[in-house]
Amino acid sequence: QVQLVESGGGLVQAGGSLRLSCAASISSFSSYSMGWFRQAPGKEREFVAAINWSGTSSYYADSVTGRFTISRSNAKNIVYLQMNSLKPEDTAVYSCAADRFASVRTMGVQTSHDYRGQGTQVTVSS
Secondary structure, three states, rough: OEEEEEOOOEEEEEOOEEEEEEOOOOHHHHEEEEEEEEEOOOOOOEEEEEEOOOOOOOEEEEOOOEEEEEEEEEOOOOOEEOOOOOOHHOHHHHHHHEEEEOHHHHHHHHHOOEEEEEEEEEEEOO
């Protein structure tokens, strides 16, 4: 059974950093593009970042460009989201998703995915 398990969330002050991890129990992980999404209370789920199956292409939402970096280790079946210069408006539940051979821009607009995780809470205090 495929699972995506996020970790690394927590409480941080504005301006601080966190690194999220998403561990994937997918046997063909290197065939899947991976994305991070977030949902704040009372708001719709929104795209944050995506990386293609080989790690050679990435794509970011305008709101996080220059502050967040997505990366992956196909040897470890893990995708990371390094979040720097965090702002209170970054507070949300962050979850990862996997889509086989999807383009990073396609992941940015998709509302359904091959696999999705449950999420990890990130809270940024002012």
